[in-house]
Amino acid sequence: MKMDDLSVPRDPESAAQVDYLSRDRLTALQVERLQRVVQLAYDQVELSRARLTDSGMLPQQIVGLDDLSRLPFTVKQDLRDTYPYGMLACPMAEVRRIHASSGTTGTPIVVPYTDRDLKVWTSAMVRTLHAYGIHAKDVIQNAYGYGLFTGGLGVHYGGEQLGATMVPTSSGSTDRQILVLKEFGVTIICCTPSYFLHLLDRAEDLGVDLRELPLRAGVFGAEPWTEAMRKRVEQSAGIKAFDIYGLSEIVGPGVAAECEQQDGLHIFEDHFLPEVIDPESGEVLPDGEEGELVLTTLSKEAMPLIRYRTGDITTIIPGTCPCGRVLRRIRRISRRTDDMMIIRGVNVYPSQIESALLAVDGTLPHYQIELSRNEDLDQVAVHVEIDGDSDASANGRLHGLVTDALKRVVGLRMEVKLLAPQTLPRSEGKAQRVVDKRPV
Ligand code: DLL
Numbered sequence: 001m002k003m004d005d006l007s008v009p010r011d012p013e014s015a016a017q018v019d020y021l022s023r024d025r026l027t028a029l030q031v032e033r034l035q036r037v038v039q040l041a042y043d044q045v046e047l048s049r050a051r052l053t054d055s056g057m058l059p060q061q062i063v064g065l066d067d068l069s070r071l072p073f074t075v076k077q078d079l080r081d082t083y084p085y086g087m088l089a090c091p092m093a094e095v096r097r098i099h100a101s102s103g104t105t106g107t108p109i110v111v112p113y114t115d116r117d118l119k120v121w122t123s124a125m126v127r128t129l130h131a132y133g134i135h136a137k138d139v140i141q142n143a144y145g146y147g148l149f150t151g152g153l154g155v156h157y158g159g160e161q162l163g164a165t166m167v168p169t170s171s172g173s174t175d176r177q178i179l180v181l182k183e184f185g186v187t188i189i190c191c192t193p194s195y196f197l198h199l200l201d202r203a204e205d206l207g208v209d210l211r212e213l214p215l216r217a218g219v220f221g222a223e224p225w226t227e228a229m230r231k232r233v234e235q236s237a238g239i240k241a242f243d244i245y246g247l248s249e250i251v252g253p254g255v256a257a258e259c260e261q262q263d264g265l266h267i268f269e270d271h272f273l274p275e276v277i278d279p280e281s282g283e284v285l286p287d288g289e290e291g292e293l294v295l296t297t298l299s300k301e302a303m304p305l306i307r308y309r310t311g312d313i314t315t316i317i318p319g320t321c322p323c324g325r326v327l328r329r330i331r332r333i334s335r336r337t338d339d340m341m342i343i344r345g346v347n348v349y350p351s352q353i354e355s356a357l358l359a360v361d362g363t364l365p366h367y368q369i370e371l372s373r374n375e376d377l378d379q380v381a382v383h384v385e386i387d388g389d390s391d392a393s394a395n396g397r398l399h400g401l402v403t404d405a406l407k408r409v410v411g412l413r414m415e416v417k418l419l420a421p422q423t424l425p426r427s428e429g430k431a432q433r434v435v436d437k438r439p440v
Contacts, residue, residue: 012130015123018270019325033298035062041304044089069284073307084110087303100148101248111248112302120299124254124268125158131259132242136163143191145171150252155190171428174202189218193225194431211238219244223430228358232365250295264317264329271299279337287318311337343380346412350433356409360401362387366424373438381415388421
């Protein structure tokens with residue numbers, strides 16, 4: 001294979017060849033691409049040029065990966081400040097597609113792609129699906145939203161390139177999704193984990209048992225989920241549930257993916273160079289330590305990003321994976337730097353609450369955390385649906401078990417409300433786990 005060949009072989013074995021390069025060859029490829037991408041950003045993007053100049057680090061000074069930590073960070077606010085096209089590094093005529101992410105607040109993030117950017121993205125998605133053991137004979141129902149959101153088209157083109165059959169249902173229309181699942185010979189489903197839970201519930205209402213269908217795996221991401229959730233999903237649907245990670249700014253889905261070991265997500269680090277930093281000091285942390293994931297795009301043409309602070313908290317797993325891929329792995333993203341709640345002085349993350357809830361038999365994986373304020377004191381109430389079969393006398397016990405589990409895992413006594421099944425709102429994309437009713 002030519003060192004810098006970005007063409008996308010149709011055959012997934014060849015596309016995935018780089019997953020098994022030696023570390024030395026991979027590093028050489030990364031350094032060469034890093035030099036090139038920093039030069040591109042310096043030449044074409046005013047903000048990057050100013051940052052690099054201020055940092056005293058010019059593109060030609062990069063000689064190895066150790067120099068990465070001397071480069072300045074890029075943050076989400078930079079993309080907002082330069083909205084919509086201020087970070088564009090190529091002529092508009094070369095932009096082939098635009099995606100955007102609305103985020104929770106404010107100005108959307110606009111993500112342009114050149115032809116080659118799209119090819120690289122597709123190849124990362126081919127490698128992703130291949131790593132899950134998905135192949136040309138699979139029928140893939142893609143219930144990620146098609147449109148400005150990257151989930152739909154990103155997975156779609158990857159699946160087609162792999163040679164699989166794509167069923168582009170997009171998000172929503174749950175009853176139709178179930179009809180397709182049941183009647184189209186679907187073997188793989190792709191959607192957010194929370195939407196899959198909704199599909200499972202609705203299927204049950206309609207008398208469809210997913211375990212009796214040819215469905216064998218799910219590709220779940222775009223929002224945090226826990227190991228406890230994986231177990232529930234795998235058991236109730238009779239499938240393997242794989243984690244997929246990505247973010248619009250970098251490319252979309254296909255930045256990192258689990259392999260069949262289901263023990264961490266391999267980063268496609270020939271295109272997306274990872275670091276983990278201390279979110280407070282910005283210092284790079286050694287492998288094995290938890291911090292904020294920072295990514296540098298090594299091959300992006302339309303919007304190269306240098307040391308982009310993702311806000312996602314993870315750990316680079318030391319050592320190699322038994323699957324043989326040389327690509328480093330990150331732990332599943334359990335939380336973001338900005339979804340931490342401080343409740344009565346204790347740092348609390350929704351993922352801790354999810355793990356605590358799902359550790360208790362009789363709870364359903366549908367929950368919502370409500371924050372309110374009472375006389376200047378923050379209050380948190382955890383609403384969780386419970387198995388419809390639990391009768392009133394059993395509920396008192398369940399209530400106690402859930403309260404204790406939360407106290408044990410999170411370190412706080414929280415108000416718990418047990419709800420009947422189907423009470424909480426369902427989402428077709430990313431679930432809203434926290435409802436903040438505190439006055440601003
Ligand atoms: O969610 C891209 C995507 C689509 C990924 C489909 C996977 C599948 P954004 O809308 O820009 O892009 O949101 C990116 O979502 O920074 C994380 O905080 C979160 N996220 C994405 N994947 C995971 C995951 C897409 N597997 C933001 N686990 C990221 C936890 C995830 N969080």
